[in-house]
Amino acid sequence: MRFARLGERGAERPVVQVDDRYYDLTPVTADISGEFLASDPVARVRAALDAGELLPVDADGVRIGAPIARPSAVYCVGMNYAAHAAESGSEPPKNLVMFMKAPNTVVGAYDDVAIPRASEKTDWEVELGIVIGRRASYLGSPDESAAHIAGYVIANDLSEREWQIELSGGQWGKGKSAPGFSPVGPWLVTPDEIDPSDLRLQSWVNGEPRQDSRTADLIFDVPYIVWHLSQHLELEPGDLILTGTPQGVALSGRFPYLKAGDIVELEIEGLGRQRQEFV
Incomplete structure (x- = not known):
């Protein structure tokens, strides 16, 4: 559904x-x-x-909001594609990297996004999102994860790279939690319709291709992520987990950062398509 x-x-x-x-x-x-x-x-x-x-x-002309109400938490997995870790100047992680975004960053898939004041390095990241459906704490193995997943979404894990990396103070939250920095949706697709193990992820800026990869390239896959997080925190129904982004972002140095007027589009097969104008 x-x-x-x-x-x-x-x-x-x-x-x-x-x-x-x-x-x-x-x-x-x-x-x-x-x-x-x-x-x-x-x-x-x-x-x-x-x-x-x-x-x-009648949905004609009606805004499509985020497909989930404001979650109690937004957990994110960092550097979960080897090629993205490399373009970020890092080795692929041996242990799952987790950070958090403010839940009030979640907005609709087609909402305009304001580039933060004084930002010069606003970046895009297409990601597969997991929505939790049952409380998960100390799961016995990754095999138990599927029973705790309500569905999947597309998310744009927007980042201000200077604040995330250069001015971070050692944590990433300042570069991840500006208003509107987590466009989600348009749909929450339930697990009976989606196999998350090998989905194509793509992004474009002003119609030009940027990212093109598959979730089969994840270092830590969906079952492992849910299981691993449950060993360190309690996942609640409605929580959102972003699983990481593939290579092809502005941080790589191959593309310019976003500016006012830019259009970012994202797509994951089976989950729909997003489009945001940056203002």
Whole structure:
């Protein structure tokens, strides 16, 4: 299934997409929240569709928000593609690198993004996102991870590289948490429709190709990431995990950083496409 949220910021309505039509989910849930994702959402929505309880929604011209309500946490995996680690000037990590972004960075897939004041090194990063559906703490093995995943999303892990690296003080958060720095969606796609082990990821800036890789190239794959994080923290329903970006970003020195007027587009097969204008 494909879950989404339509409407202006702060007033989004939960919907499900079926055969290119959207259906109102408010008879089932007030939002695409952790509580909803923990309550067998696919079965609940399928039963409501079969019973004719969900009415179609006209989505023409309506803003598509982030497909999940504000998560309690946004966890990120750094340097999880060997070629990206190399272009960043680092060796591939032997242990999973984790950092966090502020949850209020999450915005819709087509929202404009403001380049932060005084920023000269705003960068793009296409990433596969994992949305947690069941609480996960001290999982026994990576084999247990799948039962705790509600679905997958595209995310743009935007970064201000000077703040992240040169002015960081040893942590990455300052370069990762500007307003709008986590466009997500357009959909949350449930695991019955997606095999995350080998998906193509691509990005473009002003129509020119930048990143083109596959999740098969992840150093730490999806099951390992969820299992590993659960050994160090408690994952909650609705939490978002960004799994890392492949090579092809401005940090490499091969491309200019973003400026006002630039258009960034991202795509992951099966998860849709994003487009942001930078202002």
